[in-house]
Amino acid sequence: MGTVTIDIDGQSYEAETGSMIIEVADDAGLHIPRFCYHKKLSVAANCRMCLVDVTNLPKAVPACATPVADGMKILTRSEKALMAQKSVMEFLLINHPLDCPICDQGGECELQDVAMGYGNDISRFTEGKRVVKDKDIGPLIETDMTRCIHCTRCVRFGTEVVGLREMGATGRGEHMEIGTFVETSLSSEVAGNIIDLCPVGALTAKPSKFQARAWEMQSTTSIAPHDCLGTNIAVHHRRGQVIRVVPHENESINEVWISDRDRFSYQALSARNRLTTPMIKRDGQWQKVDWEQALQFTIEQLKLVKEHHGAEGIGALASPSSTTEELYLLQALMRGIDSHNIDHRLRQIDFSTQHDDPMFPKIDFSIADLDDMDATFLVAADLRNEQPIASLRLRKSTRYGRVMALAPFANHENFRVAPYIQAAASELVEHLHKITAALVAQQKGSVSASLTELFVDIKPDPDHETIANELRINERACIIVGQTALEHSLSGHIKWLCRTISRLSDSAYGELSHGANSAGAYLAGALPHRAAVGVESKVSGWTTQQMLQKGLPAYLLLNTEPELDSSYRESARKSLSQAEFIVSLTPFAGGEMMDYCSVLLPVAAFSETSGTFVNVEGNWQSFRAAVSAKGEARPAWKVLRVLGNLLDVAGFDFTSSEQVRDKLKQRLEATTDAHVGHLHNPEQLDFGGELPKPLNLYDTDSLVRRSACLQQTPIALQNWRREQILSLSQFDTGTLIPIKEVNHA
Known part of the structure; x- marks a missing residue:
């Protein structure tokens, strides 16, 4: 131009x-x-x-x-x-009411600011002001539509950015109203962004209503603890209490948007079952103790288990949303006592190809590149349910590009996806075979004989031909492997097929992993077969599957409730209940952990600790605590450091999380034998496979499960995704724990 x-x-x-x-x-x-x-x-x-x-x-x-x-x-x-x-x-x-003294928008209201510069002191209007009846549009957004000035930002956001027109205008002239057409809750997973867009106090955050004025709050930039993109947020807090969470602009990641999961999960910080004091179970009764007693008891029990069962009788399971520093110290602690049983891959079922995995799960393109993709192939990727911000960015590409998908559920995206192949979990691999076969046929002579032989008898359908051709002919094309694919019982084969499709079509490849920090967990060495910085371990420990299905005498849990977070819910309940000793580093008490745990150590939750998340681009994003931890809770990295010192493990002399991060970075820069992943053709193709029971968007971790407002949304109440999976896992047939039982334990 x-x-x-x-x-x-x-x-x-x-x-x-x-x-x-x-x-x-x-x-x-x-x-x-x-x-x-x-x-x-x-x-x-x-x-x-x-x-x-x-x-x-x-x-x-x-x-x-x-x-x-x-x-x-x-x-x-x-x-x-x-x-x-x-x-x-x-x-x-x-017609605007004089609500400024009681309006939550007061102090950051665009109308206030402009009125100061361009308004008159006295109104010449002597008629009665119009009044608009408020509508209840859900547990997240408070409405006072009498204040609305009809800017239509909220309407355009839904129509243009989300692709879901839930807000609109009805009536004419002074009878015009902005609303939801029919009285219903907003169902979008990013609806909370209209709070930030509204220039007046017509749309405000319901959970933080009347809690603080804008000028009373301090703002601390942070990183969202739920998605692997590394969404940037700002935590607004007053007097040690988090009041709200809003977006922090980052054009390369989340632009100016955040998901409702990131915006409202902070409510869990004030949940009734926050753990604020160390607790020990003695004779079946829970007792509050001081830190010295709790740590000493933990050390004694771990040493006792090691003495009777060996170091491999102890296993550690961590949330993939734990910080890189916490995960590094956890694996150092476990390996320091000669146990390699550590894993963060709570939802993974297939570990057969783990030695071929790259250094960490990543995407071969930038997050911002999603906006301009000419062709995108989603493989069991339910973006709205897994990575809402990625869904918003990918929607922009549909203006000129094409999105295609293969999935075991109905299409939930708010944009056109064609072709959309909906297949049972047992048929996903077969469809990928056909897409690969189409590419092999399109590139005769340039494909190895061994690969050609694998697909020689497979006949693709027109949809498979279309997907293969679109990926091959478009310059900006990518394949995105979603969380559902990574949970498949043949996920290793699925990843090999997708990488092969990527190589044959010369398109980019990417995995959108679980939690906020799966990449950091890989780099930190929270794996049974790899130490920190991707170095292969001489001894491979047990995976999540082995630890929960076979059982261990002792477990160390970090920010996780395996009976709710993992794909092995029934197995987890059985193994944990039969263990001799379990210590959990957790911000919360209650639920089933009160039955199977021996020690509960209170650790700082999101916004209460410093640390680093590594996103799928490989970007290290550090953050600091916005508020102090509740009660006697301490940052998990500090608790792990003390445990390491008490167990006489070398290298636990850190005084800050920054030192832990820098140590890991130094090792990463100095390493020469890091594993980078290899693409080996299998001797034969696999078929079939199953999926575990899926997690709802607001059931993914301990924070969102305890956010009262999120649990009242249509997404949480309807559990729509659970009902649309075509093939459920045969390994676990147990029932899910109702959300309300977890919240009120």
Whole structure:
């Protein structure tokens, strides 16, 4: 695109052809008042607050909808512009209630700010103000639609960004109202973003209603503890209490959006069953003790188990959302006592190809590249349920590109996916065989004989041919392996097939892993077959599957409830209940852990500890604590450091989480024998396979399970995804624990 020269308030600026006046002004640091305009939404030009004076034009024009032209002279502070802006402001305030003293938006309200600069002290309007009846649109968003100024940001967000039009306008003139058409809760997993978009107090966060004023809160940037993208957030807190969580802009990851899971899971921090004091079970009764007693008892019991059963009688299971520092110290502790039984892959079933895995699960493209993909192939990837922000970004690619999918569930995405092959879990591998066979046939002569022989008798269908062809002919193409695929009982074969498809079609490959820090867990060495920085361990310990199905005398649990988090729920209940000793480093008590645990050590939860998450791009994102931990809880890395010291394990002399992180980074830079993964063709193709029972979006970890407002949403209550999996696992046939039982334990 070319450039033009324009003049704004007597200053000359270069601008791209087609840019709007307001965009050029923003880039130049010049403020033009606005309400309906937002850089991530389409231009509506319905508030008229951004009217400016353009030389040689008879009337003021909206800066958001007027493209620049060469030689254009614009005045934002002329008498004509100011008169137009003040007139618009007067009309907007006619029906707006004087709620500022009790409005949650007070202090950060765009209407307040603009009214101070462009409003009148006294209103000339003497008629009665209109009143709009509020609608209950769910447990997350509080409405006061009398305050609404009809900017339609919330409507455009749903239509353009999410692809789900839940909000809209009804009526005409002063009878116009913004609402949900019919009284119903918002069902989108990213609906909370309309709270940030609303320029007034019409849409506010219901869980934090009336809790604090904007100027009373401090803001600490952090990283969301749920998704592998590394969503950037800002934690707003006051007097040691988290009040709310909002997006922190990062164009390369989450832009200006966050999922409701990231926004509202903080409610769990004040759950009734927060663990604030160390506890020991004696004679079947739980007793509160001090840290010295709890740690001493833990050390004695671990030594006793090691003496009677050997070090391999002890196993450690960790949440993939634990920090890299915590995971590094946990594996160092376990290997320091000569046990290699450590794993974070709680949802994985197939470990047959774990030695061929790359250093960590990653994507071969940037997260921002999802916006512009020409062809994307989703393999059992339920993005809305697993990675909501990735779903928003991929939706943008459908403007010009194509999304295709193979999955054992119905299409939940809010954009066109074609072809969409819905197949039973036992048929996923067969469909991937056919797509691979199509590529092998399309590239005769350039494929190895061994690979050709594997697929010689497989005949693809038209949909398989289409997927193969689209991936091959498009320059920007990628294959995304989702969490459901990684949970499949033949996930190793699925990953090999997808990597083969990627290589044959010259398209990028990526895995969207579980939790917030699976990549960090791999690098930290929280694996039974690899130590830190990807170095193969001389001795391979037990995987999650082996530890929970075969059982061990002792377990060390970090931020996890295996009976709820893992794919082996019934096996976990049985093995944990039969163990001699279990110590859990957890922010919460209650539920089944009270039956099987021997010691509960309270550790800091999200926002209460410092640490680092590594996202699927391989970016290390560190964060610090926003508030202090509750009661006597301590950061998990500190608890692990003390346990290491008490067990006389070398290398546990860290005084900060930053030192742990730097130590791991130094080892990573110095290593020369890290495992980078290999692509070995199997001797024969596998068929069949099963899936474990899936987790709902708001059932993925201990935080979201204890967030009261999230558990009241339609997504949590309907459990729609659980009912649409076509083939459930045959390894676990037990029933799920109802959410309310966990919350109120």
